[in-house]
Amino acid sequence: MRDHPFVKERLFCPGPTPVPSEIGIAALHTDVYHRTDTFRNDFLECRRLLQPFFGCSEAPLILTSSGTGALEAALVNLTAVGDSILVINGGKFGERWEKIGKAYQCQVETYLIPWGTCPDVNQLVAKIKALPRCKAVFFQANETSTGVAYPVEELTKAIRKNSEALVVVDAVSGMIAHRMEMDAWGVDCVVSGSQKGFGIPPGLSFIGLSKRAWGQLSDRPRFYFDLNKERKGQESGETAWTPATTLVMSLLVALRQLSMLGPDACEKHHRLLSEASREAARALGLELFPKSHYSQALTAMRLPPSIDGSALIKHCRKSYGAIFAGGQDHLKGKIIRLAHLGMVDQLELLAGIAALEMGLIALGHKHSLGAGVGAAMKVFTHSDAI
Ligand SMILES: *Cc1c(COP(=O)(O)O)cnc(C)c1O
Numbered sequence: 001m002r003d004h005p006f007v008k009e010r011l012f013c014p015g016p017t018p019v020p021s022e023i024g025i026a027a028l029h030t031d032v033y034h035r036t037d038t039f040r041n042d043f044l045e046c047r048r049l050l051q052p053f054f055g056c057s058e059a060p061l062i063l064t065s066s067g068t069g070a071l072e073a074a075l076v077n078l079t080a081v082g083d084s085i086l087v088i089n090g091g092k093f094g095e096r097w098e099k100i101g102k103a104y105q106c107q108v109e110t111y112l113i114p115w116g117t118c119p120d121v122n123q124l125v126a127k128i129k130a131l132p133r134c135k136a137v138f139f140q141a142n143e144t145s146t147g148v149a150y151p152v153e154e155l156t157k158a159i160r161k162n163s164e165a166l167v168v169v170d171a172v173s174g175m176i177a178h179r180m181e182m183d184a185w186g187v188d189c190v191v192s193g194s195q196k197g198f199g200i201p202p203g204l205s206f207i208g209l210s211k212r213a214w215g216q217l218s219d220r221p222r223f224y225f226d227l228n229k230e231r232k233g234q235e236s237g238e239t240a241w242t243p244a245t246t247l248v249m250s251l252l253v254a255l256r257q258l259s260m261l262g263p264d265a266c267e268k269h270h271r272l273l274s275e276a277s278r279e280a281a282r283a284l285g286l287e288l289f290p291k292s293h294y295s296q297a298l299t300a301m302r303l304p305p306s307i308d309g310s311a312l313i314k315h316c317r318k319s320y321g322a323i324f325a326g327g328q329d330h331l332k333g334k335i336i337r338l339a340h341l342g343m344v345d346q347l348e349l350l351a352g353i354a355a356l357e358m359g360l361i362a363l364g365h366k367h368s369l370g371a372g373v374g375a376a377m378k379v380f381t382h383s384d385a386i
Pocket of ligand 1: 014015066067068069093140142143144170171172173174193196202
């Protein structure tokens with residue numbers, strides 16, 4: 001229940017993202033049996049509509065799990081015990097690849113980069129050349145903890161040129177906000193999740209594999225996340241286990257909407273919102289946390305030392321219902337993350353920026369009230385994108 005009748009909670013955190021009512025309402029279709037032609041057709045339409053967002057020749061599989069489940073599925077199906085793998089770790093989610101790899105007894109080599117920075121292609125190539133038997137390289141399309149978008153195409157092409165390793169990309173927060181072209185770039189496996197760019201609640205994840213990856217599945221024991229088994233069934237819309245049927249109903253509505261625009265226009269929209277957010281940060285005197293390669297899914301801003309980020313987040317939620325994400329680990333209290341991922345429009349983002357501005361003033365930051373909102377409005381009025 002709401003804490004206050006006149007405070008609506010609005011999600012400005014990088015997942016879960018807001019769910020528009022028509023997408024949420026679709027999940028009220030509760031009494032669905034999944035072994036019917038009707039459901040199988042809806043499921044197949046979802047898979048088909050996901051495909052252009054992955055840019056792959058074979059439609060992605062839909063799994064019932066949070067995003068991390070699909071990360072685990074990727075690693076478990078593509079590696080065996082003792083395999084050498086390389087992980088790019090530039091934040092909380094790079095670290096997650098590392099942890100999954102270790103849990104499943106891979107030999108994990110890490111290319112560790114400072115939080116807020118982007119991997120360097122030459123350093124990556126040096127790392128991969130030093131690992132001649134590397135089975136796969138794992139990294140993020142968008143490191144959500146720092147707001148950095150990695151240049152997936154460039155990194156993938158460099159890996160493919162210098163190694164036989166499979167390229168596995170976590171695009172859980174990167175997809176929709178950024179283009180993904182698996183086939184054209186040579187990416188072997190891409191993972192995404194429902195509660196980020198797709199604007200539906202958490203509980204579904206998506207995984208696409210290249211032909212090369214399908215040809216190299218490991219013989220490691222597995223059960224729930226057996227991609228070969230899933231692939232056989234999902235060809236005809238049949239899932240191995242009971243899927244989250246209500247979420248599939250929502251997914252279908254969300255995908256029909258996103259498909260009216262297509263991947264390019266979706267990316268353009270997110271680019272516009274991210275530009276507006278960066279201009280707002282500058283106008284408020286907040287430094288952007290990433291040094292370069294700004295994410296189009298979220299904007300991470302460094303707070304002045306005088307502002308306690310945790311108090312700011314609490315204040316914004318209590319007074320305005322605006323839910324932001326703070327920093328994780330050593331960044332706790334030091335940054336604020338404003339998401340503009342999924343079904344967020346210009347006016348909603350302006351409301352988020354307004355909440356941030358009012359919160360900053362309440363905590364003693366000096367800026368001209370409205371400066372951030374005004375800067376974002378300027379970006380919107382001067383753009384023909386929506
Ligand atoms: C949200 C997210 C995940 C998955 O998280 P879940 O909580 O398991 O859904 C994985 N990677 C990135 C980059 C994310 O932003």
